[in-house]
Amino acid sequence: MSAASGTKEAATGPLGAGAAAWARLRAAHPVAVLRWLRAGVLAMVCATAVVYLMVAGDGGQQITSARRADAAVKDIRDARVAAKDADKALKAVADIGQIQLTGTGNEFANAAASISTLVTAAAQGNAAGKRGTKQISYVQNQLTAFQQAADTADDSAAGNRTGVGPARTALNAPHLNDPETKQPLAGTGGLRASLKDLERLQRAGLERQRDEGWLDPVQLWCLAALPPAVMLALVLVTGRLLARHFHRYVSPRLLAALVVTTGVAVTTAALTAHDENRLAAQPWAGEPGAMTLVLSALAAAAVLNHFAYRPRLAEYRYPRP
Structure with a gap:
């Protein structure tokens, strides 16, 4: 195998694909990147809702079995x-x-x-x-x-x-x-x-x-904290992009969406841990009132995310990629 073919194979490998993707990202228009970031933040809000529903359902069943x-x-x-x-x-x-x-x-x-x-x-x-x-x-x-x-x-x-x-x-x-x-x-x-x-x-x-699945404190807190952690990283990237290309600060709406999502994740884990400690007959995380409040808060976070990115995206008539 010649050196040229070896170089070509390396360029088409996983590292080469990653480098090519990074190059395309750097070359993308800032408005396109903002759209991707907005979609990513929305995905993390949805992921938090999924985690909550799984904890309220499966976690509640585990607490009932433990009881x-x-x-x-x-x-x-x-x-x-x-x-x-x-x-x-x-x-x-x-x-x-x-x-x-x-x-x-x-x-x-x-x-x-x-x-x-x-x-x-x-x-x-x-x-x-x-x-x-x-x-x-x-x-x-x-x-x-x-x-x-x-x-x-x-x-x-x-x-x-x-x-x-x-x-x-x-x-x-x-x-x-x-x-x-x-x-x-x-x-x-x-x-x-x-x-x-x-x-x-x-x-x-x-x-x-009491130490398996959603009742395992490590697993519970790690999975609950993952979507807000990724969302925080996306907000930081958004702030850097806005400061560099638009000379603007992050919208308070986006920060509010981050706070709401983080609050829901922390509340979900805390309620489940509390229910597990007392082996509650009716876990609070699965109560209809709590579920309504949590899903309403996440819906509000999704709306805040949309309006947080909208002003910058409206400045450009840029075709979607």
Whole structure:
């Protein structure tokens, strides 16, 4: 390959294309460049509106899902308290020594029913995927076995306690430890240990939900700030062009459009962050009143952008490129 062909290939590559585009831009009439800048600013206003609508829609759905997961964590925590109450009730009945006559008692029945109800409710907000579903099923099976063991308990053993021993073991057995790490093994132990594992799984799933998508603070603020940042760059280029070729300053209307757009972007991110922190049942960003105000403000920014460039463009009868 000759040096001439190599130079020609470099000129037609990405760098050459970029250099050619820059050369055409520098050679363009200032009025044409102003039209491009006006279109770019308008595009950033529209981009801000798109970001807001996505945050109000998808972000609101994510907050709703996180709210259900948070409720599931609370249900499991309450189920652990109910399991502790069931153990106390079972022990109290065994201490009386008449379990064959009185049964396990109302307090135990109520506590066991509460565990079942709370675990079933937690399944509606499962945030741990298939692992969470599997663990919920495992807990329900353990609860059934625990109730059966309690229902078949008797008073035959000395001290009237060993008779409920299998039931209390099914409830209170601790985790087995890993032989190497000596750490508790998930999926082992009694019902209370399994409820603890389930709560840990759901809490981890909730934390993942609150740090994904529009609920991720970094992603939220970066995407919300991107259109105003590009718009600011276009306004600065506009100011330089007006000062150099027209000996004019940037129109206050254009600055007002920039302020409105930036305000909407900041408000969108702030409202979403606030809704995420309190897991709002009705996120403010998606409220009809807020949506009307935001879209009206962006429409006003688009109008301000149009009239900000109009005086300079009206000075020339220059054909559109």
